[in-house]
Each structure stands twice: as C-alpha cells, then as structure tokens.
Amino acid sequence: MIKTIIFDFGDVFINLDKVGANQHALQLFGLDEFPEELIAINTLYEQGLIETEEFIDFYEDNFEGVTRQQIIDAWNIMIQDFPKYRLDFIKQLKAEGKYKLILLSNTNELHINFIKEHVSFYEEFKSCFDNFYLSHEINLRKPEATIFEFVLAENNLNPEECVFIDDTLENTTAAADLGFFTWNNDPKTQDVINLFELKTHLF
Incomplete structure (x- = not known):
C-alpha cells in the first residue's frame, strides 16, 4: 500500500528546456561539448559544495569576455x-x-x-x-x-x-x-x- x-x-x-539551455551555453562559451571539469563544477554547485560566488567566478575566470550576467542568464535559461x-x-x-x-x-x-x-x-x-x-x-x-x-x-x-x-x-x-x-x-x-x-x- x-x-x-x-x-x-x-x-x-x-x-524546463534542458536541450535549449545546453545549446545556448555551448554557443556562449564557444564549446562543442562540455568538458569533464565543467560537469564536475556544475555537480559540486548542485550539491551545495561550492558557493554561488565561487561558481560564477570559475566561469568568469575560464571564459574571457563572458560577463557575470551572461553566466547567470545562461544558467537560468532552462527554467520555463x-x-x-x-x-x-x-x-x-x-x-x-x-x-x-x-x-x-x-x-x-x-x-x-x-x-x-x-x-x-x-x-x-x-x-x-x-x-x-x-x-x-x-x-x-x-x-x-x-x-x-x-x-x-x-x-x-x-x-x-x-x-x-x-x-x-x-x-x-x-x-x-x-x-x-x-x-x-x-x-x-x-x-x-x-x-x-x-x-x-x-x-
């Protein structure tokens, strides 16, 4: 019972629009696919093992010319x-x-x-x-x-x-x-x- x-x-x-969000992120960051390092960072963030500031800083440090707001918008774009x-x-x-x-x-x-x-x-x-x-x-x-x-x-x-x-x-x-x-x-x-x-x- x-x-x-x-x-x-x-x-x-x-x-959610997971496919659209992935495509948008790949285009924004100039990638063909997500490397293991990015997948690992995303997973750590989803588990609350790194703070939001550290998460955004990682993307800013690794993708020159991409703004903080672009990163946040790309992360949230999947939510419908x-x-x-x-x-x-x-x-x-x-x-x-x-x-x-x-x-x-x-x-x-x-x-x-x-x-x-x-x-x-x-x-x-x-x-x-x-x-x-x-x-x-x-x-x-x-x-x-x-x-x-x-x-x-x-x-x-x-x-x-x-x-x-x-x-x-x-x-x-x-x-x-x-x-x-x-x-x-x-x-x-x-x-x-x-x-x-x-x-x-x-x-």
Whole structure:
C-alpha cells in the first residue's frame, strides 16, 4: 500500500528546456561539448559544495569576455513556466491527506532564487509538502543512493510504501534498485496531474 509520494521538481511541476539551455551555453562559451571539469563544477554547485560566488567566478575566470550576467542568464535559461493547474493538483492532494508528500530535487541556489522571483505561488507550492529537499541544501544529489537513503531515514519510510516520480531515468532506476515504486515520467507526453489515471496499479 502506497503511503508516500516523492516528487521531482523540474519537468514534473515546473517546465524546463534542458536541450535549449545546453545549446545556448555551448554557443556562449564557444564549446562543442562540455568538458569533464565543467560537469564536475556544475555537480559540486548542485550539491551545495561550492558557493554561488565561487561558481560564477570559475566561469568568469575560464571564459574571457563572458560577463557575470551572461553566466547567470545562461544558467537560468532552462527554467520555463510553472502551470498553475499543477499547483492545484498538489494542493488537492494535500487537502485529501491520504499520502505523505515529499519533494526531492537536484537544484542549486541560482535556480531556486530565480524560481522564487518568477513563480508567485512558490511558497504556497512548497507548503503543500511534508518535506521539501533541495540537493544544494542537503549536500546530496540524485541518482546517488545516499540521497534516497537520507529521505527514508529522515521520514522513517519503507521504500515499498513509496512512489518516486522523476523525469530522469537514472534517478528512477536508482530508486527502484532500493525498492521504491517509480514513475519515469515523459514531460513531452505525460503530466503529473494524471498520476492516478496513468499509474492505477500503484494506488
């Protein structure tokens, strides 16, 4: 019996343009692909292991002629709209009180500050969850097993009583390996508000 639903944030509730953002960044920095060093820095930042100033300084130091604002804009360009009907969906779930609701997102300070500034109902959305975990605040990141084990321990959960929803396959695979029920949603064709229609066998 499912007692807890754990949601990702990006491309589950708020729409992202990951492909467009990558293309924009490659063009801005004059790259054909992202080197391992950049991927490592981005990952450290997403885990909150380096500060925002240090993160921006790294890009400024390594890409001459690129301004601080261009770096920030390029980093945030992937964040698109947050349809209000998805807020209504999670508010209804909270009101029904049938499930413990948790958000578990790989994100960072720049992104979450941008969302707070541009999504007028962010605090209302956040208040719908029993716990709201952002990778840069807990220094853990999906798909590492440690982040799922942290959520289980913090909330005294049995993974076999949890559904984890994420648009990234490696994240849902990692959760499934630990015993979670999962939904690897396709943001192009599926919407979280149809959870109970699309995954009737879980509920």
